[in-house]
Amino acid sequence: MAVDRPPAISNRARSLALRRRVLLVIGWTLLAILVIVPLLWVLFLAPTTGKWATAFGSAVHDPKDFLITVLNGVTAAALYFVVASGFTLIFGLMRVVNMAHGALFLFGGYVALKLQRGMVGEGGSFGLTSAQVNLTHWIIPAIVGTVVVAAMGLAMQQVFLRWNQGQELRQALITIAISIILADQMLAHFGGVAEDIAWPRNIDTFVNLRVQGILYTETRLVILGIALAIGILLWLWLKRTRTGMVIRAGVDDRAMVSALGINIQLTFAIAFAVGSALAGLGGVIGGSFASLAPGLDANWLLYSLVVVIIGGMGSLGGAAIGSLLLGLTSNFSAAYLPSTYTYYSIIFTFMLVAIILAVRPLGLFGRPA
Amino acid sequence: MTRITPDRVVGIGALVLAVIAPFIVSSYWVGALLTQMLFLGIVAASLIFLSAYGGMISLAQVAVYGIAGFVVGNATTNGNTKGLNLGWNPWWGVIAGIAIAVGVGLLFGALASRSVGIYFLMITLTYSVIANLTFGQVTDVSGFGGISGIPAPGAIGRVEAHQNRLYYVALVAAFLVYLLLRYVARTPFGLTLQGVRDDPIRMASLGYNVNLHRTIAFGFASFVASIGGVLFVWWNGHIDPASIDLGATIDVLVIAVIGGLYRLEGAWVGALFFVIVNNYSQQISFIGPRFHTLIGAIFLLIVLVSPGGLVGLWERALELASGTHKEPSDRTPIEVGPVESHV
Numbered sequence: 001m002a003v004d005r006p007p008a009i010s011n012r013a014r015s016l017a018l019r020r021r022v023l024l025v026i027g028w029t030l031l032a033i034l035v036i037v038p039l040l041w042v043l044f045l046a047p048t049t050g051k052w053a054t055a056f057g058s059a060v061h062d063p064k065d066f067l068i069t070v071l072n073g074v075t076a077a078a079l080y081f082v083v084a085s086g087f088t089l090i091f092g093l094m095r096v097v098n099m100a101h102g103a104l105f106l107f108g109g110y111v112a113l114k115l116q117r118g119m120v121g122e123g124g125s126f127g128l129t130s131a132q133v134n135l136t137h138w139i140i141p142a143i144v145g146t147v148v149v150a151a152m153g154l155a156m157q158q159v160f161l162r163w164n165q166g167q168e169l170r171q172a173l174i175t176i177a178i179s180i181i182l183a184d185q186m187l188a189h190f191g192g193v194a195e196d197i198a199w200p201r202n203i204d205t206f207v208n209l210r211v212q213g214i215l216y217t218e219t220r221l222v223i224l225g226i227a228l229a230i231g232i233l234l235w236l237w238l239k240r241t242r243t244g245m246v247i248r249a250g251v252d253d254r255a256m257v258s259a260l261g262i263n264i265q266l267t268f269a270i271a272f273a274v275g276s277a278l279a280g281l282g283g284v285i286g287g288s289f290a291s292l293a294p295g296l297d298a299n300w301l302l303y304s305l306v307v308v309i310i311g312g313m314g315s316l317g318g319a320a321i322g323s324l325l326l327g328l329t330s331n332f333s334a335a336y337l338p339s340t341y342t343y344y345s346i347i348f349t350f351m352l353v354a355i356i357l358a359v360r361p362l363g364l365f366g367r368p369a
Numbered sequence: 370m371t372r373i374t375p376d377r378v379v380g381i382g383a384l385v386l387a388v389i390a391p392f393i394v395s396s397y398w399v400g401a402l403l404t405q406m407l408f409l410g411i412v413a414a415s416l417i418f419l420s421a422y423g424g425m426i427s428l429a430q431v432a433v434y435g436i437a438g439f440v441v442g443n444a445t446t447n448g449n450t451k452g453l454n455l456g457w458n459p460w461w462g463v464i465a466g467i468a469i470a471v472g473v474g475l476l477f478g479a480l481a482s483r484s485v486g487i488y489f490l491m492i493t494l495t496y497s498v499i500a501n502l503t504f505g506q507v508t509d510v511s512g513f514g515g516i517s518g519i520p521a522p523g524a525i526g527r528v529e530a531h532q533n534r535l536y537y538v539a540l541v542a543a544f545l546v547y548l549l550l551r552y553v554a555r556t557p558f559g560l561t562l563q564g565v566r567d568d569p570i571r572m573a574s575l576g577y578n579v580n581l582h583r584t585i586a587f588g589f590a591s592f593v594a595s596i597g598g599v600l601f602v603w604w605n606g607h608i609d610p611a612s613i614d615l616g617a618t619i620d621v622l623v624i625a626v627i628g629g630l631y632r633l634e635g636a637w638v639g640a641l642f643f644v645i646v647n648n649y650s651q652q653i654s655f656i657g658p659r660f661h662t663l664i665g666a667i668f669l670l671i672v673l674v675s676p677g678g679l680v681g682l683w684e685r686a687l688e689l690a691s692g693t694h695k696e697p698s699d700r701t702p703i704e705v706g707p708v709e710s711h712v
Contacts (some may be wrong), residue, residue: 097487099494160673168487169426173626173672180619180665188659298615302498305491313488343506350499354480357492361483 027358034355042066042336052338064212069335070328075220077327078227079285083300084307085234085319086278092251092314093271096161097172100179101279102301104149106294107182108280109287110190112145113197120198127195130204138200138288146281153276154269161272162265179297187294194293197284223285230278234316247271251314306349310356312366321364325352375687380634387540391533400532402644404604407539409644410637411546411597413624415590418550421631422559423586424485424566429477429493430594431621432500435613437470437595438602439504442516451508452516459522467595474591475584482583485569497618505610515609519602528604539600543637546593550633553589562586616661623668629678638679 041058048057059066087101098104119137120128160174198204199219206215238244246267249257258264283292286300306326311318329352333345356363391399412434419425439452444465447456457465481492504511521527525534553559562582564572569579602608611617620643628639643664650656650663675681 095487097491160669169490170672170676172487172490173622174669176619176622177665177669177672180616180623180668181662183616184659184661184665188662295614298498298501301615302495302502305495305498309492309495343508346499346502346506350496350503353492353495353499354476357480357483362488 031355031359034351038332042332046336054336054338055342056335064214065335067212068214068216069331071214071216071220072335073328073331074324075224075327076331077323078224079282079289080303080307080323080326081227081320082230082278082285083282084304084311084323085230085316086275086282087304088308088311088314088316088319089234089278090272090275091308093247094161094165094268095168095171096157096272097168097175098153098275099172099175099301100156100182101304102297102299103179103182103186104153104276104279105283105286105300106186106292106297107152108145108149108283109197109292110186110283111148111280112141112284113195113287113292114190115141115144116197123198128198130199130201133198133200135200135202138197141197142281142284145284146277149280149283150273150277153279154273156276157269157272162268179301183294183297190292192294194291195287196291197288199288219289223289226285230281231316231320238316243267243270306353308363309353310363312360312363315363315365315367318363318365384544391536396532399536400528402648404532404536404539404600406637406640406644407536407543408597408600408604409621409624410640411543411600412594412621413628413640414543414546414550414633414636415593415597416621416625417628417630417633417636418554418593419586419590420625421633422554422562422566423583425481425489425583425587426622426630427493427587427590428490428618428622429474429496429500430590431613431618432497433470433474433477433591433594434598434601435500435504435608435617436473437466437598438608438612439511439516440466440469441599441602442519442608443510445520446516446518450517451512451514452510459520463522463599466599467592470595470598471588471592474594475588478584478587478591479580482580482587494618497613498615501610501614501618504613511608511610513610515607515612517607519606519608521603525603528606535600535604539604542596542600546596547633550593558582558585620664623664625678626668627671627678629680631677632680635678635680642679 043059046052046054046056046058046061048054048061056062056065056069083101083105087098090096090098090101116128116133116137117123119140120132123129123132156175156178160178161171164170164174203218203222205218207218207221208214209216236244238248246257246262246264249262250264250267254264282300286292286296303326307319307322308314309322310325311320311322326349329348330345333348334342337345360366387403390403394403412430416427416430419427419430441459441462443453444455444457445459445462446452446454448454477493477496481489481496484492504515505513521535525531525538528535554563561572561577565577565579565582572582573579601612605612624639624643625636626639627642628635628637646664646667647660650660651658656663671678675685677684
């Protein structure tokens with residue numbers, strides 16, 4: 001009679017288990033060093049003189065600039081979130097990696113820029129200044145830019161992507177082709193010189209935060225406000241409305257939703273339009289906050305990719321966390337690296353991605369497809 | 370082995386043409402177009418190798434090629450330009466360039482090896498943009514203006530004076546790369562890699578280390594891409610961040626897709642098509658400088674109509690001529706969806 005016995009553990013299996021444990025310990029130690037050392041550096045160690053001198057010194061030494069760097073990081077994250085939430089919304093529902101997201105961002109910015117110039121005039125050799133621009137001259141271009149890009153994204157989805165649903169790589173290549181054409185046409189029509197959209201004069205000022213006597217740029221706080229509003233609206237839309245419910249169901253099981261008689265194609269179209277609209281709005285804000293120039297589509301595609309790789313594809317909360325990590329990492333590495341090495345800050349973006357991928361290949365909030 | 374097939378006739382014909390090309394076409398064609406076709410083809414071949422045998426479409430090949438090129442530039446220039454100006458012998462520069470590029474490639478590969486499909490595409494695109502920005506910002510090794518006056522080894526001499534020499538070096542390199550890639554695909558490693566491409570879960574349960582195979586394949590493809598990068602800096606004498614920007618990354622993807630993502634030969638077919646279109650489209654008045662709109666439209670058309678690229682069209686024509694039909698397992702990687710896990 002057969003007796004149930006625990007299987008004998010071979011020496012090989014035991015040594016494999018041991019090796020695995022050793023590797024885990026090494027991995028976690030490395031991770032701890034990579035997180036703790038930079039934290040200690042920023043909080044206590046960063047000097048202001050000598051070979052390793054930084055611009056501000058440690059947080060204990062100079063709390064004001066530390067707080068400003070935090071605010072800069074958070075407000076940059078706000079803009080990353082606006083752009084990347086659209087990217088992740090489209091991916092989460094349709095498994096479409098929209099490689100044209102950066103090009104749509106730039107196009108939204110250019111539409112708003114040209115409309116603003118059309119409303120107010122060309123301005124001087126550096127374009128318009130905010131003194132010449134009132135609130136309407138910013139909001140109307142912003143809305144038009146957003147809507148035009150939404151329509152463009154929708155058209156792209158209906159013409160090129162709708163009929164090859166499920167062929168993910170082919171769809172990604174199609175969006176790459178569209179981004180090449182779009183970027184080249186934008187270079188032809190809008191030129192190669194960096195230009196920016198003027199903020200309205202009402203908000204282009206400084207606010208006294210009454211903490212450490214910080215005077216902070218109001219437009220950055222406006223961006224933060226817009227991002228928070230978008231985040232809350234998206235959350236309410238996804239969690240509290242019927243369309244949102246269908247989208248969330250579609251993320252989990254597209255075939256089942258379709259089988260229940262729900263028009264999933266309509267939902268796809270809505271999600272693609274909203275996702276593209278966010279790229280367009282991001283372009284308007286980004287064009288006001290920084291500038292618009294050929295090649296920036298690659299940067300903004302990179303930011304969107306990094307945010308969703310960190311946060312996990314298709315997750316709104318992941319996009320928020322990913323944006324925060326990216327914004328803080330890039331701002332802190334630029335401000336707290338020794339002054340002669342600040343241009344190495346881009347390496348830290350790569351390290352952030354590398355660490356997350358090494359620990360969680362699907363991102364912090366990612367789930368297997 | 371000695372059966373005469375249309376593929377073989379065309380292949381040998383193309384090789385013979387390539388060898389005698391300097392005697393039948395102008396030196397502009399050899400120096401500007403064909404040499405460029407050869408090294409772009411090498412980079413595209415590394416992409417096609419990963420996609421055809423490993424199921425990984427990598428957008429980091431241009432980043433790796435650029436790393437090799439920048440290392441060669443830093444190591445071999447001697448004053449008068451940006452970068453480290455180490456002034457080494459060009460051959461040491463080649464060894465350092467390839468070694469560092471392969472090292473970075475192994476790191477990239479190890480980090481991306483747990484991802485497949487579009488995730489892999491996205492992660493490698495991230496590498497590519499970060500490499501471009503890094504060389505743009507880090508003025509110690511390059512900065513925005515890049516490195517100029519990179520010398521080719523003495524045996525090749527000044528490239529402008531001896532265009533045929535670099536051409537033949539590139540031709541030999543391309544031919545060896547082609548043979549090497551074909552050979553590796555038939556080794557036990559290559560066969561395992563194809564197993565990993567088709568069913569990673571089954572391969573893992575058979576005891577193969579799936580991630581390690583993907584990582585090594587990526588490192589190997591980095592080796593191939595870095596050869597292309599070395600030839601590029603010899604040919605161009607200059608490298609700057611724009612040589613590896615998103616546009617350049619996509620150019621190589623376009624070459625691979627136009628050629629066909631599942632046959633190594635497609636790399637050079639696509640590269641030839643690309644350099645010819647790039648060169649002659651400028652003379653067409655309504656296109657002029659809008660080359661990228663044209664190539665984007667061609668790319669879009671290929672992806673929509675013939676995912677097998679030009680080589681795919683050729684094979685379809687052969688099928689029609691002989692009346693046979695292709696097995697579904699020969700579908701291109703673009704059409705094959707993600708591997709379902711049967712757990």
